[in-house]
Amino acid sequence: MEVGEDFPRLPPGFRFHPSDEELIVHYLFNKVKLRSLPAEVIGEIELYKFDPWDLPSKALFGKDEWFFFTPRDRRYPNGSRPKRSAGSGFWKATGKDKSIIASSGVKNIIGLKKALVFFTGKPNKNKKTNWIMNEYRLPDLSSPSRQNGSMRVINFFPSNKFLTLHTNIMI
Amino acid sequence: MEVGEDFPRLPPGFRFHPSDEELIVHYLFNKVKLRSLPAEVIGEIELYKFDPWDLPSKALFGKDEWFFFTPRDRRYPNGSRPKRSAGSGFWKATGKDKSIIASSGVKNIIGLKKALVFFTGKPNKNKKTNWIMNEYRLPDLSSPSRQNGSMRVINFFPSNKFLTLHTNIMI
Numbered sequence: 001m002e003v004g005e006d007f008p009r010l011p012p013g014f015r016f017h018p019s020d021e022e023l024i025v026h027y028l029f030n031k032v033k034l035r036s037l038p039a040e041v042i043g044e045i046e047l048y049k050f051d052p053w054d055l056p057s058k059a060l061f062g063k064d065e066w067f068f069f070t071p072r073d074r075r076y077p078n079g080s081r082p083k084r085s086a087g088s089g090f091w092k093a094t095g096k097d098k099s100i101i102a103s104s105g106v107k108n109i110i111g112l113k114k115a116l117v118f119f120t121g122k123p124n125k126n127k128k129t130n131w132i133m134n135e136y137r138l139p140d141l142s143s144p145s146r147q148n149g150s151m152r153v154i155n156f157f158p159s160n161k162f163l164t165l166h167t168n169i170m171i
Numbered sequence: 172m173e174v175g176e177d178f179p180r181l182p183p184g185f186r187f188h189p190s191d192e193e194l195i196v197h198y199l200f201n202k203v204k205l206r207s208l209p210a211e212v213i214g215e216i217e218l219y220k221f222d223p224w225d226l227p228s229k230a231l232f233g234k235d236e237w238f239f240f241t242p243r244d245r246r247y248p249n250g251s252r253p254k255r256s257a258g259s260g261f262w263k264a265t266g267k268d269k270s271i272i273a274s275s276g277v278k279n280i281i282g283l284k285k286a287l288v289f290f291t292g293k294p295n296k297n298k299k300t301n302w303i304m305n306e307y308r309l310p311d312l313s314s315p316s317r318q319n320g321s322m323r324v325i326n327f328f329p330s331n332k333f334l335t336l337h338t339n340i341m342i
Contacts (some may be wrong), residue, residue, distance in 0.1 A: 010185070011197075011209035011210035011212075012189065012193045012196075012197035012198075012209050012210075013187050013188065013189030013190075013193045013194065013197060013198065013209075013210070013212075014181070014185060014186070014187055014188070014189075014210070015185070015186075015188050016184050016185055017184070017185070017186050017188040018183065018184030018185075019184075022183045022184045023184065025183075026182075026183035026184060027183075027184065038182035038183050038184075039182035039183075039184070039185070041182075041184075
């Protein structure tokens with residue numbers, strides 16, 4: 001189902017614009033725990049099977065920004081390193097993970113966020129694109145659960161469009 | 172009425188996060204034309220009577236960012252220059268007006284946006300604060316209407332909080 005930019009039945013100006021904490025606490029955590037979600041706005045997809053430009057049409061909604069749940073693909077069957085190749089290229093992290101801290105109560109780390117850029121081609125011969133992805137995951141537990149480790153929520157966008165949005169907010 | 176950060180009855184992650192165009196087309200234009208608005212989310216206030224830190228509790232909702240309709244105050248009874256003094260200080264523009272262009276159809280200028288910072292004290296002896304305001308207005312018409320010229324929509328926020336929000340989005 002594709003319903004365009006606006007979530008159905010919302011007045012103009014209202015949209016799904018979650019904080020990192022909301023995305024972790026209300027969506028990813030419940031998804032991982034197989035609990036019901038507050039709203040059906042994030043589709044599940046095998047993200048690493050596709051090029052980013054083929055993903056927007058697979059999202060439940062979105063225009064400049066899209067959200068997906070995706071299982072993590074492991075690079076090696078028994079290894080913990082994630083597989084980052086996707087479609088005709090690969091996703092590459094742009095920096096360190098950012099910890100997402102609970103804003104109330106005990107200031108625990110409730111999630112981790114990583115920014116990635118999509119490159120076409122192979123690592124030794126590639127071309128950077130303007131497709132950017134934020135990957136949110138639950139913290140690795142002392143006794144890791146395959147389930148926790150494998151399900152991620154993805155927020156991705158073409159950076160040029162996104163910067164336009166950002167300019168709109170800032171100026 | 173104060174209803175906290177989230178608009179009533181919205182699932183977590185949904186909020187009023189309008190584009191400049193949505194704010195002009197769906198809210199300010201209809202307000203100026205005395206038409207009904209798509210949602211009652213923007214309260215009307217005499218903005219220049221208050222210090223910015225007294226305004227959040229007067230908004231219909233909001234946490235890091237608040238919206239108001241406000242009439243423009245003229246500096247001189249018959250002049251066109253706006254009055255910028257407010258509460259214990261004054262608002263000062265930080266740059267040129269930004270034109271807001273219609274995204275579809277004829278690419279008309281549908282509105283103007285100005286960023287302002289609040290200073291306490293008097294122009295000759297003042298202290299800059301971290302309160303920032305975006306002022307949206309309809310374009311001046313060839314045959315100006317007092318009504319068009321006088322009603323503005325305001326979006327304001329403490330810049331430190333806002334920059335935190337911005338970081339959440341970008342990283």
